[in-house]
Amino acid sequence: MRLTVVIGSLERGGTERHLLQVLPGLARRNFSVEVFCLSHKGSLAGDLVEHGVAVIGRDHRSSQRAIRMVQLLFSTFYLGLRLLFRRPDFVHFFLPAAYILGTPIAFLTRCRIRVMSRRSQNNYQRAQPWIGKIERTWHRCMTAVIGNSEKVVSQLGEEGVSADKLHLIYNGVDLAAFTAGPSRQAARASLNITEGTLVLVIVANLIPYKGHQDLLQALALANADLPEDWVLLCAGRDDGIGPRLQDRARSLGLASHVRWLGSVENIPALLPAADIGLLVSHEEGFSNAIIEYMAAGLPVIATDVGGNGEAVGSGETGLIVPARDSVHLAEAIRRLADDKDMRLRMGDAGRDRAQERYALGTCVEAYIKLYRELA
Numbered sequence: 001m002r003l004t005v006v007i008g009s010l011e012r013g014g015t016e017r018h019l020l021q022v023l024p025g026l027a028r029r030n031f032s033v034e035v036f037c038l039s040h041k042g043s044l045a046g047d048l049v050e051h052g053v054a055v056i057g058r059d060h061r062s063s064q065r066a067i068r069m070v071q072l073l074f075s076t077f078y079l080g081l082r083l084l085f086r087r088p089d090f091v092h093f094f095l096p097a098a099y100i101l102g103t104p105i106a107f108l109t110r111c112r113i114r115v116m117s118r119r120s121q122n123n124y125q126r127a128q129p130w131i132g133k134i135e136r137t138w139h140r141c142m143t144a145v146i147g148n149s150e151k152v153v154s155q156l157g158e159e160g161v162s163a164d165k166l167h168l169i170y171n172g173v174d175l176a177a178f179t180a181g182p183s184r185q186a187a188r189a190s191l192n193i194t195e196g197t198l199v200l201v202i203v204a205n206l207i208p209y210k211g212h213q214d215l216l217q218a219l220a221l222a223n224a225d226l227p228e229d230w231v232l233l234c235a236g237r238d239d240g241i242g243p244r245l246q247d248r249a250r251s252l253g254l255a256s257h258v259r260w261l262g263s264v265e266n267i268p269a270l271l272p273a274a275d276i277g278l279l280v281s282h283e284e285g286f287s288n289a290i291i292e293y294m295a296a297g298l299p300v301i302a303t304d305v306g307g308n309g310e311a312v313g314s315g316e317t318g319l320i321v322p323a324r325d326s327v328h329l330a331e332a333i334r335r336l337a338d339d340k341d342m343r344l345r346m347g348d349a350g351r352d353r354a355q356e357r358y359a360l361g362t363c364v365e366a367y368i369k370l371y372r373e374l375a
Contacts, residue, residue: 024051149307172363294350
């Protein structure tokens, strides 16, 4: 079966990392998989190619906005030619830009099976209502629409997607990568962190809605009750707010405790160094980071948005707090920082939950089952 995935780029992010894990699994199951990047290929493209997935697109993104717009129009035209030439059995759109631009092309080129995956809540439609109007129209052109959490599926239903088109497929991660990772001692040694240090980690690109400002404020509130040598590891690409966050950390007296690691390729090698995993977003679909924390045996503190509550199960594998609420976030941090037994118990429960519900193989099989049903 020929599958064409359409996305803006393969720069490092939650959706892109999801594709990096799932698409090679499809390629190994007799799918001919191609990713068409409308903007540019991105940093993960080479990894996909190594696993038998073709990637189509420009190698680099122009720094000039006018040139990027012209290139985007050319890419959209080329997508049409590519679909006519390849005649894929399925065209699958990920993220709003690819969905908005690619749907009419797939429709005009008579691609029979058209699939869209929504990976986040639809809050972005509030700032730009025209996007919501277009997406609601395009929904009628889809053969299937996939959400990655019950919250996302519910919102898609409210947007008019009929129940027979709606599907729920949770994210999955390669759990073997976490069992084969370095020991806690080795991971800490590589970061020059001592055994007794309390280590918190957040894996999230530096984007305003990821809530780093809220986290810094919460840590300032909890600082007096934390061990003297605690550390926060921030792993994620800087999308423009890094300097502002660093200034905020300095103004709160936290600079010596916070390490800005930038984009980290090997997350399974980083997480064993930590005691607590954090995800404090204002909006989410279903976070890979939470599953990775659980796979690494970390208790999780996450905000009550999107599928976070579904993944964590408050009180079982971690604690759920309201979004944008630094006071309750600080309280949750204090609670886990003070109770090592609770951390270990929740970490063990999280590892079991990840193995039972969020294994990569389970996710790949769900896609295969859906594609075959649609075909």
